[in-house]
Amino acid sequence: MKTWIAFWNIILKDMRAYYLKPPNISWGIIFPLAWTGMFFIRSGGGFDGVLDLLPGLMAISILFGTTSMLAVTVTFEKKGKSFDRLLLAPIPLGVLMLAKTSGAIVFGIANAFVPVAMACFFFDLSRVGWLTALPAVILIAVSSTFLGLFIAVSVSEVFEAQTFSNFFRFPMIFLCGLFFPIERLPFFIKPLSYIFPLTYGADILHGAFNRAHIMPLGLDFVLLGAFCVFLFLWSYRNIKKRWIM
Amino acid sequence: MGAIVAEKLAKRFGNVHALEDVSFKVSKGELFGFLGPNGAGKTTTINILTGLARPDTGAISISGIDCTHSPKAAQGLIGVVPDESNLYPELTGFDNLCFCASLYGLKKSDRVSRAAELLRSLGLAEAASRKFGGYSKGMKRKLTIAAGIIHNPPILFLDEPTTGIDVASARQIRQLISGLNRSGTTILLTTHYIEEAERLCSRIAFIASGKIIKTDTIENLIQPAKEKNVMEITLSKRAKISFESMASAFPNLSLSCPEDGRIRVESGEPIRAGVLVRYLEENGHEVMEARRIHPSLEDVFVRITGIEAGAMKKEREKSIL
Ligand SMILES: Nc1ncnc2c1ncn2[C@@H]1O[C@H](COP(=O)(O)OP(=O)(O)OP(=O)(O)O)[C@@H](O)[C@H]1O
Ligand SMILES: [Mg+2]
Numbered sequence: 001m002k003t004w005i006a007f008w009n010i011i012l013k014d015m016r017a018y019y020l021k022p023p024n025i026s027w028g029i030i031f032p033l034a035w036t037g038m039f040f041i042r043s044g045g046g047f048d049g050v051l052d053l054l055p056g057l058m059a060i061s062i063l064f065g066t067t068s069m070l071a072v073t074v075t076f077e078k079k080g081k082s083f084d085r086l087l088l089a090p091i092p093l094g095v096l097m098l099a100k101t102s103g104a105i106v107f108g109i110a111n112a113f114v115p116v117a118m119a120c121f122f123f124d125l126s127r128v129g130w131l132t133a134l135p136a137v138i139l140i141a142v143s144s145t146f147l148g149l150f151i152a153v154s155v156s157e158v159f160e161a162q163t164f165s166n167f168f169r170f171p172m173i174f175l176c177g178l179f180f181p182i183e184r185l186p187f188f189i190k191p192l193s194y195i196f197p198l199t200y201g202a203d204i205l206h207g208a209f210n211r212a213h214i215m216p217l218g219l220d221f222v223l224l225g226a227f228c229v230f231l232f233l234w235s236y237r238n239i240k241k242r243w244i245m
Numbered sequence: 246m247g248a249i250v251a252e253k254l255a256k257r258f259g260n261v262h263a264l265e266d267v268s269f270k271v272s273k274g275e276l277f278g279f280l281g282p283n284g285a286g287k288t289t290t291i292n293i294l295t296g297l298a299r300p301d302t303g304a305i306s307i308s309g310i311d312c313t314h315s316p317k318a319a320q321g322l323i324g325v326v327p328d329e330s331n332l333y334p335e336l337t338g339f340d341n342l343c344f345c346a347s348l349y350g351l352k353k354s355d356r357v358s359r360a361a362e363l364l365r366s367l368g369l370a371e372a373a374s375r376k377f378g379g380y381s382k383g384m385k386r387k388l389t390i391a392a393g394i395i396h397n398p399p400i401l402f403l404d405e406p407t408t409g410i411d412v413a414s415a416r417q418i419r420q421l422i423s424g425l426n427r428s429g430t431t432i433l434l435t436t437h438y439i440e441e442a443e444r445l446c447s448r449i450a451f452i453a454s455g456k457i458i459k460t461d462t463i464e465n466l467i468q469p470a471k472e473k474n475v476m477e478i479t480l481s482k483r484a485k486i487s488f489e490s491m492a493s494a495f496p497n498l499s500l501s502c503p504e505d506g507r508i509r510v511e512s513g514e515p516i517r518a519g520v521l522v523r524y525l526e527e528n529g530h531e532v533m534e535a536r537r538i539h540p541s542l543e544d545v546f547v548r549i550t551g552i553e554a555g556a557m558k559k560e561r562e563k564s565i566l
Contacts, residue, residue, distance in 0.1 A: 082332060082333055
């Protein structure tokens with residue numbers, strides 16, 4: 001019970017202090033809007049074009065939304081030493097990390113639906129397999145958040161967190177099959193695609209929107225889940241090792 | 246059973262031996278002082294005891310719970326006031342306190358009443374709805390202390406609670422600390438203000454370069470110095486005194502002259518001021534004052550650690566009363 005009070009209040013505090021701040025809300029909307037607008041205009045395609053584009057747009061919105069938040073909620077607080085308060089609190093480290101990431105996960109999921117909401121106005125999206133897409137969105141948000149966490153606990157400065165996450169994020173746009181299938185990548189780069197969890201998430205979304213997946217969806221889900229667990233455990237280990245010196 | 250027991254703690258950061266073989270025990274209800282200069286290892290000790298750092302070797306127990314390998318085990322029983330005021334700048338004073346209370350699982354109604362009570366007693370009620378980031382240094386310090394005691398911990402760690410704040414606030418904080426201790430809180434306090442340690446603590450450990458040099462009660466520490474009687478005599482003019490003739494007149498007193506116009510007299514026997522004053526006046530000096538000097542913890546500290554209290558003293562002067 002006490003742990004839950006702490007867990008819930010950490011989430012609420014992050015929401016109030018960071019996520020629900022006007023700059024963040026507008027960033028969370030404008031960023032996906034800009035991507036979406038850019039691609040819609042560029043492709044100029046009809047309905048099928050949109051079903052091609054949306055999975056990539058959703059994935060990219062989640063990726064950028066979640067990873068940029070962790071630099072603030074974790075690295076920034078660690079730098080300002082207020083994170084020590086959380087480490088001093090009588091709550092298990094795992095619960096603490098879940099509390100610090102839950103806000104970003106929800107933020108990422110909300111980001112994913114900005115392009116969807118936009119597309120809704122112009123197209124009928126009822127053919128989309130939402131029962132597959134929804135869990136995929138959640139898992140992409142979880143894995144991207146944990147990737148952000150992994151980055152945030154590996155550095156000590158906020159700018160390092162940002163640089164380091166761009167080191168991952170920009171290649172991921174091309175390598176994870178967001179906007180074109182990974183088959184079209186040169187063969188020597190292709191193996192790289194498979195080390196990013198987003199590849200599997202995007203594959204599920206392509207499947208749900210267009211039946212254009214290249215791997216069995218079950219396998220995608222399993223691998224995506226495995227990445228979540230691995231990134232979380234790795235970050236857990238890093239916090240224990242690097243921050244509780 | 247000790248409230249806080251540290252046994253043979255050692256900690257290295259690269260080549261720096263932050264702690265070497267630090268052992269001490271704080272009993273329940275005690276106000277224990279950790280006194281030492283910058284870089285002595287005070288903060289490192291607190292970090293290790295509270296679970297923010299791991300010792301390389303040694304053992305820790307808090308309230309009978311072995312925390313050496315599971316530092317989280319006793320965190321519900323302790324409150325920590327770190328050396329830096331590290332609350333959330335974007336939250337108000339009130340919200341900061343409520344949030345800290347929630348980390349210890351307090352119910353909403355308790356959080357709110359406790360936060361309001363602490364803000365009032367620390368004179369921060371007016372600033373309750375202002376953001377912490379905009380607080381002055383002293384206000385930040387007070388709120389950080391409030392955050393450390395919001396859950397009424399039976400054991401409290403205070404890392405330099407009064408450093409860098411004005412005289413009135415420091416006194417208010419000291420009163421708060423004494424009050425907490427009287428109501429039963431076990432307190433470990435670090436400081437480099439000798440005055441503060443002397444005024445607040447019942448027992449003190451001198452720490453320097455990562456080692457505990459001596460641990461004892463204030464009385465016991467000062468006792469050896471007390472066995473010597475010291476008197477200081479101030480003359481009206483900064484006149485030179487002929488020491489030889491005075492020394493031969495009082496062969497069993499040891500005399501020195503810390504500056505022109507002042508004489509310091511030391512003896513194992515009680516010193517009779519009247520005789521000295523009469524002698525000086527007969528020799529043409531006008532005596533303004535003859536005063537017995539009480540030994541201070543500072544004398545003891547300097548003698549035991551060999552550290553000149555210079556840097557520490559400068560800070561101390563700022564903080565006296
Ligand atoms: N994270 C760290 N990395 C490297 N060295 C450290 C670290 N923390 C402490 N030290 C070193 O350990 C020694 C003890 O530091 P500590 O902070 O415990 O001193 P202190 O007694 O609290 O001093 P102060 O009065 O300045 O707060 C110092 O030499 C310090 O440089
Ligand atoms: Mg310190």
